[in-house]
Amino acid sequence: MTGVVTTQAVRPLYPTSGTVSSAVDDGSSPQITLLRPFFYFGRTYNSIYVNHNGHLTFTGPLSEYRSQRFPQGIRDIIAPFWTDLDNRGNGQIYYNQYTSGTVLQQATRDINQYFPGLNFNANWVFVATWYEVAYYPTSGTRTTVQAVLISGDQHSFLLMNYGIIASTTLNIQAGYDTIGSTHYYVLPGSFTSAASGSNSNFRLGSNVNEPGRWAFRTDHGSTGCTFNGKTAGYRGQLLLQPLCYISLQSCVNHNGHLTFDAPWSSYTPQLFPMYGFRDIIAPFWTDLDNRGNGQVYYNQYTSGSVLQQATQDINQYFPGLNFNANWVFVATWYQVAYYPLTGTVNHLLLNYAINMNPVYSPFFHPWIILTKCNRRVLKFPSQQQCQCARSLGLQDGPWIKRLYFQW
């Protein structure tokens, strides 16, 4: 059965139309084959299930009506409104996917507004809408929530859109979670009285300054390396365009360098010193080409084992400072070829650790560790990365250049 509620977007909702799922309490759609693959934090899915209790799953249907707190870590799940819903009396659950038309234009516009600098072009949009669905058991209440999955250019995004949310005392979890909870998000208000009713924070709040809309990028992932069963090494965001951190003013450029004021496409290396031309950190400035093989990753950390590693390293190399890293930025030009598409493999790691903690340091103490290696050189800065590299069939090499700077 198919149906249409709206063909035009009624902000913050996308159009509500498409296939209508069965009127079954705790039911699910059949397996839905996706017309484009959806990248979800390191995994790629070609099918999805729309579950009637307010969540989406990828590898099988899920009938669970008791909402679970994230991080749960046992499955990849997108849950705009996980609670005990019941679509037998009133309400329909719609799903639809688009590969052309105004919905793609809308998605392209929205994503470029929320994530500027990516030059994003949507080529696929999936919309699931729980439309005016009641709480269990056939309460007659009407709640509308929506999940929108968007793909294009190797990027993927998730929108959660909220219409009217009826009041309830049921527990509600809104957000997303992943296997192992490598990535998860809990919408503020989940499992509180602020989840539902006319003052629902899902409906009134936003992370993109548009009430009722929550937007997330979901293509952050890993290359599949694992260490002790955990993802290690090159986990980060896949860069297809140079990207600048607005707050940090740091740009990861594809030709092996970082700049701070603006992205820079220069593929012709210049001799240092450049006498004030610009601030640049260049672990391997040459004409690289990541179209054929190789990826450029960046990631930043404010907690966890990477900070411990940076703290250990810096205290070893610069003893006596009592250094405590509270921020680490890692840019990796991973197995990137020389231009044009040569199939050569270069390993470059740039670790950039900064201590901005005034408790431990009255002054700003940034450090940089620069690690450069080619395919024969694998003294990676961490055992994890070393193990990860070995798992890729690479071997330790005889030389390494690690350069340490303080400024």
Ligand SMILES: [Ca+2]
């Ligand atoms: Ca139910």
